Amino acid sequence: xxxxxxxxxxxxxxxxxxxxxxxxxxCKHYKHGEMGxxxxxxxxxxxxxxxxxxxxxxxTDEPDDYHKIIYQTSDFNKLLTEHTHDNLSTDNLRIQxxxxxxxxxxxxxxxxxxxxxxxxxxxxxxxxxxxARSSVEHFYPQNKRNDSIxxxxxxxxxxxxxxxxxxxxxxxxxxxxxxNDMPDVKVKYFSQNGxxxxxxxxxxxxxxxxxxxxxxxxxxxxxxxxxxETEMLNIMLQGLNLAGVSYE
Numbered sequence: 001x002x003x004x005x006x007x008x009x010x011x012x013x014x015x016x017x018x019x020x021x022x023x024x025x026x027c028k029h030y031k032h033g034e035m036g037x038x039x040x041x042x043x044x045x046x047x048x049x050x051x052x053x054x055x056x057x058x059x060t061d062e063p064d065d066y067h068k069i070i071y072q073t074s075d076f077n078k079l080l081t082e083h084t085h086d087n088l089s090t091d092n093l094r095i096q097x098x099x100x101x102x103x104x105x106x107x108x109x110x111x112x113x114x115x116x117x118x119x120x121x122x123x124x125x126x127x128x129x130x131x132a133r134s135s136v137e138h139f140y141p142q143n144k145r146n147d148s149i150x151x152x153x154x155x156x157x158x159x160x161x162x163x164x165x166x167x168x169x170x171x172x173x174x175x176x177x178x179x180n181d182m183p184d185v186k187v188k189y190f191s192q193n194g195x196x197x198x199x200x201x202x203x204x205x206x207x208x209x210x211x212x213x214x215x216x217x218x219x220x221x222x223x224x225x226x227x228x229e230t231e232m233l234n235i236m237l238q239g240l241n242l243a244g245v246s247y248e
Contacts, residue, residue: 001117001120002043005130007130008131011132018050020070024071025045049069051239054110054114057069058106058107058111060096093242098233101163109134115204115232115236116128118239128201128204131171131202132171136167137168137170139206140220141181144182149221149222163226164229165230165232170203170206187210187213205232208231
């Protein structure tokens with residue numbers, strides 16, 4: 001599942017840096033004539049690569065080069081520990097991570113797929129599979145006439161409209177169908193088309209958003225967006241092993 005999360009995040013062959021990391025690990029640790037690769041150690045390393053890409057590439061003010069992360073990191077656990085001490089207070093680290101999960105600042109859609117991997121890992125979603133989804137969608141739409149919720153702060157720098165709590169990853173085809181629809185209309189579309197019942201939902205984060213308002217029209221407001229964002233960010237921080245850092 002984690003390999004799938006990586007794969008659909010960078011479908012173009014030229015940019016599969018994660019695959020370089022996997023092959024480099026395999027070359028160093030494959031035991032010929034014995035067990036081959038230790039599956040537990042391999043998965044541990046794959047998760048370390050995911051955390052390293054997140055913290056040292058996608059969610060930082062000073063992103064490292066992929067080559068440095070993959071080939072010049074002697075101890076990934078040490079690298080992740082050092083990240084929390086790079087002249088960043090806990091408050092500043094929270095602000096930095098949150099900033100690079102806002103619309104317009106997202107460097108790689110792996111940030112969504114990594115969260116979906118964590119949700120899958122900690123939940124019960126036997127039918128969920130990673131598919132090619134590359135459209136970052138506003139659950140509450142950006143362009144809506146007679147907007148009542150974001151009338152005054154739609155274009156504000158810190159507007160919840162563009163926060164991670166109001167964003168999800170969907171396919172281009174789905175984006176073209178529901179992009180400007182209100183959240184309750186989107187939920188109705190998913191229900192009528194059997195996406196949720198069949199397990200073919202585009203994103204587990206999207207499923208969490210739907211669960212927040214299903215059966216409660218007009219419930220997707222600033223309060224719910226902020227609550228959902230806090231929940232998702234804390235799950236992500238736990239996956240990144242950032243002990244002592246949380247959102248309230």
